[in-house]
Amino acid sequence: MRTMCNSIYQHLIDRAQRKASQSICKFYVAALGFNRAGVCVVTRTNRPRFSRQGGGLHAEQLVMQQAKQKGVVRILICRVGRGGKLRPIEPCESCAKIAEKLGIEITSVPVI
DSSP, rough: HHHHHHHHHHHHHHHHHHTTTTSSSEEEEEEEEEOOSSSSSEHHHHHOOSSTTTTSSHHHHHHHHHHHHOOOEEEEEEEEEETSSEEEEOOHHHHHHHHHHHHEEEOOOOOO
């Protein structure tokens, strides 16, 4: 059973890495939103919004916009470096507060 859980988790990490690599921003970030049954119901990457630094839309922010409609209760965020390796990431203070208000748990993909 533990091996099956590990392979499912690895599949989710691989999926998040593939999605993050599709981002057109300086930092490749993806967010996967899960419902109560643990099914991934929405995936998003970060997007540029303004021409100034820090003016983009966060991937988790885009998932939270669909949270009520899709029944999202958990978000997995992932950042990928230019070489395709996992990089550390945490939600910003603003996204963390919004997630808490919505009752959504945000988890980061662990960097090994």
